[in-house]
Structure formats: C-alpha cells, structure tokens
Amino acid sequence: MDFIKEWITNIILFVLLATVIDMLLPNSSLQKYTKMVTGLLLMAIILSPILKLVSQDFKIPSLEMIQEKNAENLIEIKKKEIQASQSAYILEQTAVQMKKEAQEELMARYGLMISDIDFSVMDEAQGKFPENVQKISVKLKSVSKENRAVEAINKVEINTVDSPPTNEHSDTLESIASLLSETWGVGKETIDVMVEGGSIS
Numbered sequence: 639m640d641f642i643k644e645w646i647t648n649i650i651l652f653v654l655l656a657t658v659i660d661m662l663l664p665n666s667s668l669q670k671y672t673k674m675v676t677g678l679l680l681m682a683i684i685l686s687p688i689l690k691l692v693s694q695d696f697k698i699p700s701l702e703m704i705q706e707k708n709a710e711n712l713i714e715i716k717k718k719e720i721q722a723s724q725s726a727y728i729l730e731q732t733a734v735q736m737k738k739e740a741q742e743e744l745m746a747r748y749g750l751m752i753s754d755i756d757f758s759v760m761d762e763a764q765g766k767f768p769e770n771v772q773k774i775s776v777k778l779k780s781v782s783k784e785n786r787a788v789e790a791i792n793k794v795e796i797n798t799v800d801s802p803p804t805n806e807h808s809d810t811l812e813s814i815a816s817l818l819s820e821t822w823g824v825g826k827e828t829i830d831v832m833v834e835g836g837s838i839s
Contacts, residue, residue, distance in 0.1 A: 641687070648683055656680065729757050740821045748814060750778040753834060771828055776818060779834040 656676040663669050733755040744750050758773040811831045819826040 645687055649680070652676075652680055652683055725759075729759070733757070736822055740818055743817060743821065744778070744814070745781065747817070748778075748810070749781055750814070750833070751781050753777045753779045771824065773830055774818075774822075774824065774828055775830045775832070777832050777834060778814070 656679075659672065659676070660669070663672060736755060737752045741752060744752065754775075754777040756775040756777075757771055758775070759771055811833070814831050815826050815829045818829050818831070
C-alpha cells in the first residue's frame with residue numbers, strides 16, 4: 639500500500655513541477671521540446687512499477703550459481719562411486735574370509751571345496767553386512783574326483799517295480815547349507831548351495 643501512495647505522490651509532484659516549468663518558459667519553439675521531454679518523463683514515472691515487476695520476474699541465474707550446482711552434483715556422483723567401490727571391496731574380502739572359515743570343515747565332512755561365493759545385497763543404505771544380504775550363492779567342487787583315476791562304467795539297471803530311492807543329494811545340500819549357516823552366522827534360507835558337475839561323492 640505504501641508503494642502505491644509513493645507512486646501516486648511522485649506522479650502528482652512531477653505534474654506540478656512540469657506545469658510550473660511550462661508557465662515559466664516563454665512562448666517559443668523551445669516550449670514544444672520541453673513538453674515532449676516532460677511527457678516522456680511522466681510516462682517513465684507511470685510505467686516504473688511495471689518495469690520493476692518485469693525485472694524481478696526475469697532474473698537470470700548467475701554463472702556462479704550454475705557452477706556451484708554442477709560442483710555439488712559432481713561431488714555427489716564421486717561420493718556414490720567411492721561408496722560402491724568400497725562395498726565391492728568389503729564383499730570381496732568377506733567372501734575370502736568366509737571361504738577360509740568353512741573350507742576345512744567342508745573338506746573333512748564332504749570332500750568338497752568352495753570354488754566361488756557370490757552375494758546378492760540390498761541397497762547399501764539399508765544396512766550393513768550381514769543384514770543387507772538377500773542371497774549367498776555358494777559353488778562347490780569335489781576334490782576327490784580330481785585326484786582319482788577314471789573308473790570303469792558299471793552296468794545300469796532300471797527297476798520299475800521298486801519305489802524310487804530317497805533324494806540323498808538334496809539332503810546333503812541341506813546339511814551343507816546348515817553347516818555354512820552355523821559357521822557364518824547367517825540364516826539358512828539365504829544360502830544357496832550348488833555343486834559343480836551336479837553330484838556329490
């Protein structure tokens with residue numbers, strides 16, 4: 639409201655000043671130029687609030703602001719890259735440690751060794767190891783198969799009368815998963831065990 643009062647006051651004062659100047663000047667060719675100048679100045683005073691509003695609306699962001707925003711984005715990207723590489727390194731070292739912990743027991747009980755451990759993890763922000771682990775895939779391979787010579791092939795007989803044998807292979811995988819779960823201190827449901835070649839000696 640004060641802004642409108644000031645604007646109207648400026649217009650009235652300028653009109654009074656222009657009238658006084660017009661009366662003081664003698665009747666000559668100079669008078670028409672003074673009327674034109676005062677008219678232009680009066681238009682500028684009347685349009686001044688509109689010009690202020692337009693200049694405020696079309697503020698162009700400075701180069702410094704743009705550079706600052708770009709720098710922040712680059713820092714954030716670098717931060718995420720560093721966190722991802724740190725997480726990958728931690729998981730790699732964890733896999734090596736887990737392999738060492740379980741290797742001796744697996745060799746003694748089942749004659750198997752761990753060839754690879756692979757982790758499926760949630761987003762790093764959702765917790766740390768082992769809370770963020772969704773699945774641990776363990777690949778095993780038989781040691782005894784590599785050391786023994788090729789055996790002769792036995793005769794295969796198919797008996798359709800007797801009931802099928804129990805699945806010892808899946809029971810063995812279950813017991814291996816239980817052993818790994820106890821050794822590593824993770825839930826048995828998160829461990830997925832596979833044996834290369836598909837058979838356990």
